[in-house]
Amino acid sequence: xxxxxxxLVLSLALFTIGVIGVVTRxxxxxxxxxxxxxxxxxxxxxxxxxxxxxxxxxxxxAIFIITDAAAEAAVGLGxxxxxxxxxxxxxxxxxxxxxx
Amino acid sequence: xxxxxxxxDHLWMIPLFPAAGALLxxxxxxxxxNAVVSTICVGSVIISFIFAVAAVMSLLAMPAEHRFVEIVLxxxxxxxxxxxxxxxxxxxxxxxGVMLDPLNAVMVLVVTGVxxxxxxxxxxxxxxxxxxYRFFGxxxxxxxxxxxxxxxxxxxxxxxxxxxxxxxxxxxxxxxxLKKSASDAGKKAFVVNxxxxxxxxxxxxxxxGTLGTINFHEIGPAIAAGHFPIGAPVMTAIALLLFVGxxxxxxxxxxxxxxxxxxxxxxxxxxxxxxATMVTAGVYMVTRLNAIFQLSxxxxxxxxxxxxxxxxxxxxxxxxxxxxxxxxxxSTISQLGYMFLGLGVGAFTxxxxxxMTHAFFKALLFLGSGSVIHAMSGEQDMRKMGAxxxxxxxxxxxxxxxxxxxxxxxxxxxxxxxxxxxxxAYERSPILWIVGWVTxxxxxxxxxxxxxxxxxxxxxxxxxxxxxxHESPLxxxxxxxxxxVLSIVGGWIGWPESLWGSDxxxxxxxxxxxxxxxxxxxxxxxxxxxxxxxxxxxMLASVLIAATGIALAWRWYISxxxxxxxxxxxxxxxxxxxxxxxxxxxxxxxxxxxRTKDLGTALGSFDRGVIDGAGxxxxxxxxxxxxxxxxxxxxxxVDGLVNVAARFVGVLSYPTRILQTGxxxxxxxxxxxxxxxxxxxxxxxxxxxxH
Numbered sequence: 001x002x003x004x005x006x007x008l009v010l011s012l013a014l015f016t017i018g019v020i021g022v023v024t025r026x027x028x029x030x031x032x033x034x035x036x037x038x039x040x041x042x043x044x045x046x047x048x049x050x051x052x053x054x055x056x057x058x059x060x061x062a063i064f065i066i067t068d069a070a071a072e073a074a075v076g077l078g079x080x081x082x083x084x085x086x087x088x089x090x091x092x093x094x095x096x097x098x099x100x
Numbered sequence: 101x102x103x104x105x106x107x108x109d110h111l112w113m114i115p116l117f118p119a120a121g122a123l124l125x126x127x128x129x130x131x132x133x134n135a136v137v138s139t140i141c142v143g144s145v146i147i148s149f150i151f152a153v154a155a156v157m158s159l160l161a162m163p164a165e166h167r168f169v170e171i172v173l174x175x176x177x178x179x180x181x182x183x184x185x186x187x188x189x190x191x192x193x194x195x196x197g198v199m200l201d202p203l204n205a206v207m208v209l210v211v212t213g214v215x216x217x218x219x220x221x222x223x224x225x226x227x228x229x230x231x232x233y234r235f236f237g238x239x240x241x242x243x244x245x246x247x248x249x250x251x252x253x254x255x256x257x258x259x260x261x262x263x264x265x266x267x268x269x270x271x272x273x274x275x276x277x278l279k280k281s282a283s284d285a286g287k288k289a290f291v292v293n294x295x296x297x298x299x300x301x302x303x304x305x306x307x308x309g310t311l312g313t314i315n316f317h318e319i320g321p322a323i324a325a326g327h328f329p330i331g332a333p334v335m336t337a338i339a340l341l342l343f344v345g346x347x348x349x350x351x352x353x354x355x356x357x358x359x360x361x362x363x364x365x366x367x368x369x370x371x372x373x374x375x376a377t378m379v380t381a382g383v384y385m386v387t388r389l390n391a392i393f394q395l396s397x398x399x400x401x402x403x404x405x406x407x408x409x410x411x412x413x414x415x416x417x418x419x420x421x422x423x424x425x426x427x428x429x430x431s432t433i434s435q436l437g438y439m440f441l442g443l444g445v446g447a448f449t450x451x452x453x454x455x456m457t458h459a460f461f462k463a464l465l466f467l468g469s470g471s472v473i474h475a476m477s478g479e480q481d482m483r484k485m486g487a488x489x490x491x492x493x494x495x496x497x498x499x500x501x502x503x504x505x506x507x508x509x510x511x512x513x514x515x516x517x518x519x520x521x522x523x524x525a526y527e528r529s530p531i532l533w534i535v536g537w538v539t540x541x542x543x544x545x546x547x548x549x550x551x552x553x554x555x556x557x558x559x560x561x562x563x564x565x566x567x568x569x570h571e572s573p574l575x576x577x578x579x580x581x582x583x584x585v586l587s588i589v590g591g592w593i594g595w596p597e598s599l600w601g602s603d604x605x606x607x608x609x610x611x612x613x614x615x616x617x618x619x620x621x622x623x624x625x626x627x628x629x630x631x632x633x634x635x636x637x638x639m640l641a642s643v644l645i646a647a648t649g650i651a652l653a654w655r656w657y658i659s660x661x662x663x664x665x666x667x668x669x670x671x672x673x674x675x676x677x678x679x680x681x682x683x684x685x686x687x688x689x690x691x692x693x694x695r696t697k698d699l700g701t702a703l704g705s706f707d708r709g710v711i712d713g714a715g716x717x718x719x720x721x722x723x724x725x726x727x728x729x730x731x732x733x734x735x736x737x738v739d740g741l742v743n744v745a746a747r748f749v750g751v752l753s754y755p756t757r758i759l760q761t762g763x764x765x766x767x768x769x770x771x772x773x774x775x776x777x778x779x780x781x782x783x784x785x786x787x788x789x790x791h
Contacts, residue, residue: 023769031764096762 007048015041026091028083032076039069104162107154108169112198114151114208115251117144118243125237134232141236142219145243149212156205165611167205170253170317172197177256185334190312199253199316203612206452207250207384210459214376215243217579221467222368224575225474235275235366242268246377250384255304255314258385262300262349265378266293272373273365285361292358296348300385303341307392310334320391320614330395330616339392339399343406346382351433352440353410357685359433363425367470370425375432375466376459383439383455387448391614394446404444404528408535411437413682415542419549420668420678423480424469427550431506432462434539438521441536447524448613449606453594454517456605460590461505461514464583468499471572471580472554477565482550487559491569494577496555498584503551505587507544508646510639513591519639520594520606526638533638540642544649552657598635 014037021034043062050058084090103109121144129137159167177194184190200208219239226235245268249261266289274286308314311322328335346352351359362374373379386393386403393399411434418430435458442451473480475492489496505512508519518540526533561569571577595601656663668675677683 019772023765023772026765028764031768092764095764099760099762 004048004052007044011041011044011048014038014044026093028080028090028092028095029077031092032073032080035076036069036073039065104169105158107151108158108200109171110151111155111169111171111200111251112173114148114155114198114212115244115247117148117151118240118247120144121240122237122244125233125240129233129237132233134227137233137236138223141240142216142223144240145212145216145219148243148247149216152208152212155200156209159200159202159205164607167611168199168201168317170197170199172253184312185309188312192308192312194254194256194314196257197253198251200251201612202608203384203387203452204250206456206609207380208247210456211243211246211250211377214459214463214583215246215372217582218368218372218376218463218467221371221470221576221579222366224573225368225470226366229366231275235272238268238271238275239369239372242272242373242378246381249381253316255307255316258388259297259300259304262345262381262385263297265373265381266290266297266349269293269362269373269378272369273362275365275369279364281361282364285358285364289358289362292355293348296345296355296382299341299344299348301345303338303345306334306338306341310338316388319389323391323395323614328395331397332395335392336396336398339389339396340402342385342389342392343399343403346386346440347406348382349385350379350382350436350440352382352406352437353413356410356414356433357688360426360429360681363423363429367425367466367473370429371463371466371470374429375462379432379436380439380455380459383436383443383451386440386443387452387612390443390448390612393443394614394616400444400446402444403440404525404532407437407440407442407444408525408532408539409437410434411441411539412535412542413437415539415546417678417681418546419542420675421546422482424472424482424485424550424554425466425480427482427546428462428465428469431465431543431547434543435462435506438518438536438539441525441532442521445521445524445528445532447521449609450517450520450524452609453591453605454521457505457513457517457587457590460583460586461502461512464498464502464580464587465506467576467580467583468495468502471495471576472499474572474576475569476561477568479562479565482553484560484562484565485554486557486561487555488561488569489555492571494571495580498577498580499555500551501584502587503547505591507547507650508540508642510643511588511591513587513589515643516591516594516596519642520596522642523635523638526634537642537645541645541649544646545653548650548653549657552653557658557661596635598632599639 018034018037018041021037022031025031025034043065046058046062046065050056050062080090083095087094089095118141121141124140125132125137132140159169172195174196175193176196177192179192179194181189182192219236222235222239226232229235242265245261245264247261249258249265252258252261270286270290273289274283276282277286304314307319311319311326313319313322344355348355359374359379363370365374393403414430414433414437418427418434421427421430435454439451439454439458442448442454471492472485472488472495475488475495476485479485501512505514508515510516522533522536522540525536559566592601594603594605597603656667680686
């Protein structure tokens with residue numbers, strides 16, 4: 001029997017992988033994919049607690065977040081394409097114009 | 101207001117017709133066709149002439165001693181109270197008014213009559229010229245000014261006309277303003293006239309201060325009321341100042357130099373302004389104020405001597421001129437000198453009489469010369485003419501009539517008027533008579549020299565010009581014929597009593613001549629009482645010398661043409677002196693013109709050095725220094741403070757600035773670190789129960 005702790009551990013693992021990916025990778029597309037991992041870690045939490053408390057709101061939220069993630073991916077990829085057209089790069093450490 | 105009949109009551113309208121013409125030309129002339137321009141401008145002068153004739157007829161209908169009409173239109177200069185030189189207080193008001201008496205009746209007829217003929221002539225003469233409307237606009241403006249001058253009832257209004265004719269003279273001499281010599285001549289005329297105008301104005305002020313009035317018909321009574329003795333110094337001063345004005349306008353020594361140059365203007369202008377009308381304004385003015393002149397024997401002598409000197413001086417220059425119009429110009433100066441000689445010896449009526457006859461024959465001579473120039477395609481040099489008589493017969497015949505008239509051959513007009521002056525001059529002083537007599541001979545000589553060189557002898561015309569020689573159109577020859585008739589009969593109204601005439605002219609004018617007792621009685625009257633034999637002798641003498649002059653001119657320029665050259669070679673010094681017009685222009689240049697230029701240069705360098713240098717540029721320099729200081733203050737103190745504040749903020753912001761690297765991953769790391777810190781803090785606060 002899987003307890004809530006297992007789900008939370010999985011979620012934590014995914015979240016951590018996602019955060020490390022966001023912080024360490026240079027390619028913006030990978031960063032976006034890492035963000036997806038973070039979001040899905042949250043989804044697992046929501047669904048797990050929904051099951052634990054026998055309430056459906058958590059699952060509804062999870063579906064909202066999936067939708068949101070799709071939208072975010074679309075917008076994010078659009079920005080990346082636009083940016084690539086201007087600078088011919090998708091490396092985050094070369095996007096350093098916004099500084100003093 | 102008492103009425104004198106329509107035309108006398110509407111006297112003031114005479115100058116207004118040409119004024120309206122000039123105004124129309126000024127406003128719309130450019131857009132009008134030449135035919136319309138001629139109709140308006142010639143028409144206006146014809147109407148003026150009709151009004152003038154009608155007004156003079158009405159004047160003649162009045163009893164001789166009451167022939168004076170004055171119409172005041174409005175109060176022009178209501179200046180108010182002023183002190184006269186004798187301390188009395190008087191009101192000084194100048195009305196805008198016109199008057200008519202026998203003197204200006206003669207003038208107005210001459211001006212409108214001759215003016216009308218010259219206007220008609222100009223239609224033909226100027227027909228192919230550019231600026232047609234401008235020419236006629238100026239001519240009409242001139243007629244307005246001249247009629248204002250003549251009809252004015254006071255000296256100030258006369259001065260308006262006096263200046264107006266000067267302006268028109270300037271405009272018309274410089275009509276071909278693209279030609280430098282023409283525009284220079286216009287300027288010269290204007291400037292020389294200004295000198296005379298200064299004298300006129302000073303005389304006017306002195307009359308006002310002394311007599312308290314400048315209205316012509318009040319001057320006589322004011323003199324009587326003031327009990328001025330003959331020879332009163334103030335009267336001499338006034339008369340001499342006014343005469344300075346007259347020498348300017350009427351081209352007498354020393355201000356005659358502008359008139360020969362004025363020949364740069366179109367020929368009708370020379371005829372109208374510089375022969376028949378404007379240049380006689382000085383004669384008219386002296387006659388008009390004869391009451392003042394007669395009080396000053398010194399001024400009268402000056403007028404007579406200047407007149408006689410000018411007459412012989414100008415005549416001698418006319419002897420050697422080769423430009424057909426310049427001969428006539430010097431002749432005009434000479435004849436004006438005659439008029440002043442007449443005025444100076446007290447023969448005012450004779451002077452005005454000569455003015456009138458001269459207007460006829462000199463206008464005719466100028467128009468005739470214009471017709472010759474027209475036929476010669478613009479050639480003015482008599483050395484390139486000759487034998488034109490048969491080619492332009494009407495012009496030649498009328499021209500010869502005028503020449504005989506000016507030479508003083510009876511019974512043409514010039515004889516009577518010249519003889520009246522010479523007779524009066526003899527009464528005054530035989531020397532003046534001799535000068536006038538010699539001048540008469542020279543006049544006959546140079547005029548017939550002109551005629552012989554132009555119309556007779558062998559043709560010296562260029563071949564190309566020769567083909568185009570043609571008689572002028574009827575518009576031009578008709579005025580010549582009318583003037584020729586006037587040159588013949590014009591003198592007859594002054595047929596002297598000694599030749600069984602009745603001298604209507606002198607009787608007609610006598611009311612305007614002042615009489616001061618027996619000793620001041622005009623010499624002309626004394627002359628009429630003088631010995632008749634003497635008078636016959638004088639007439640015979642003047643006819644003889646005229647005949648001599650004519651004969652000499654015939655011999656030299658027709659039968660023995662090598663003579664003039666030999667003569668000129670023998671007296672080469674004198675010839676060169678005459679050819680260079682006594683070097684008067686050069687002397688004036690050296691004495692006055694260049695000195696004035698020097699003064700201008702000196703003032704200019706003062707202007708540049710002191711006013712511009714020390715004044716304007718100095719102020720500029722000071723301002724620049726102040727602004728330099730102000731700029732330094734602005735840059736280092738005002739801006740400096742702002743910069744210090746900015747740098748202070750900049751230094752303070754340095755630690756936070758280094759955090760903003762622009763590296764997205766760096767930010768993400770911070771966010772994560774912050775998140776962990778917050779989480780840790782939160783866990784630390786909550787202290788979750790540990791199982």
